[in-house]
Amino acid sequence: MTSATVRVPAKINLCLGVGPVRDDGFHPLATVYQALDLHDEIRASLDETGTLSVVTHATEEERADVPEGMDNLALQAAALLREETGVEAGAEVAIRKVIPVAGGLAGGSADAAATLVACNEIWGTGLSRHDLEPLAAELGSDVPFLLHGGNAIGGGRGETVSPVLARGSYHWVLAVAEQGLSTASVYAEFDRLTEGREVADPEISDTLLGALRSGDAELLGLALSNDLTEAALSLRPELQSTLNLGREAEALGAIISGSGPTCLFLAQDEEHSLDIAIALAGAGACADVVQARGPVPGVRFV
Template sequence: MTPLHAVPGDAPQPSRSGSLTQVRVEAPGKVNLFLSAGAPGADGYHPLTTVFQAVRLIETVTARRQAADLHGTITLTLTEPDPSVPTDATNLAVRAAALLAEATGVNDGVDLLLRKRVPVAGGMAGGSADAAATLVACNTLWGTGLSQAELVGLAAELGADVPFPLRGATAVGHGRGDRLTPLIARGTYHWVFATAAQGLSTPAVFRRFDEIAPAPAAPVDVPAALTTALRDGDTAALAACLHNDLQAAVLDLRPQLTEVIELAESAGALRAIVSGAGPTIAALAPDPAVAVRVANALNASDLVAGALRADAPVAGARMVG
């Protein structure tokens, strides 16, 4: 990759770090309000039309200047160790830092401290939020000066879900979900997320999706009723429009999630659906009091690992402190 701010053939740029010793950035998880998938193309990827909404389940990345003996390396530490989250070069946050360094010709390393709040492998793009936060944090710590548009371009190289946490709020995604157009969303939406003890592989879900029934060549467009509901801040109307093409595949792989959906709705949720590629179930409540009741009912059952409440929409990746 040619550095974004270098002429081809130039030597790698020296450190451009300023006086900052650390930068802390928050980025949100997401829920898919609508997801339509077409048949896979020659590259094996399914074209998507999806509506993302950023929720107040926040991943925090602190990018810290390294000790002299570690200069030039990228390390990652979790504030709460989790064996299901790798801390080596396969972690999306580490890959984000490495990509930014390569793209800008920076030879500095960084020590990343990661606090996770989005369920792991739950269809809510927690890893993508980590990558988005890392791009913003390292861009500031290293003084590379990339614009948000340039960061979005790098984010798309890391994965289809990574551009959205950079922007946040509510947006429709096309292509692999990475081509974003903002949507107007008035009001506040109250969500309850029922988490599972074991995650689901997104490729496995798409394989099952392909096996269940042939998909149309192209995904369907976002219904006008959904965009109108968002524009009007009408939670009940939005609930009626929630849709996920992958839900049948997820429920086929995890039939017990049907009971989670039924319990959430019987406790007062307007609607409950699979979030993204699952296995998290997203339940939309009409108000905070009902959201508490739904979360309590789910937590009192033996059907879920836990239930988290979060409002939406919220802003994308931003520096804090």
């Protein structure tokens, strides 16, 4: 096979518990992931010369925030897979961006997971998704989850993933901010704000897990949580107004997605989702408003 095309979803954190910084600079996390039907598309094409390259198809503003060369996580994924398997061939990786860049939705991690799967296919290395998980974990905390999608509990620094018993489908509205927010800067602000405080080990609430088991959207909305909220709002105070607008539109829950700056609102159903989207768009509170559903599967071939 000379080329393979895959789609990969965005992720959200229904809860994100953050513990005290470890000696290695990472924070222990306790999170519940959900994959949304907002997809990037990645095509990997065989390069017999052994060259690894990446090209990103996105708006000019988004491309400015996408790392180039080996700073791009997708290219790092291809290089890591090649090193692990001893393959000599290269690949050209083309990314069509739909997931907002630096939006707290794991767009870069999604592209890395997709690249692992696509390059595994064109190079004929024959690794299973299970085999790819350790490589995914080396690349980033969110990458292993995006191989599989659905709903899952994340531990460690997020890379230890286990399925969670869940039912139902959920309607979300995403308020995408004008400018992105780097994950590193948000965690640095978290460390600054919590300096001198006692930071507890993170836990996942039984209420949230119970809401997923029963498919209770209202209960889930009440159980949404994010320990990075204070840090994200410290860096971007205007996000509070966006959260308030969603609450005024009677969202079941309002939360900053991951490290931000995307704000996330849970709706009762599709009609309610549209009402929230119209309210946000009408107020001009953000650069874009997106309706999405979850959970959905992880990386899939097109």
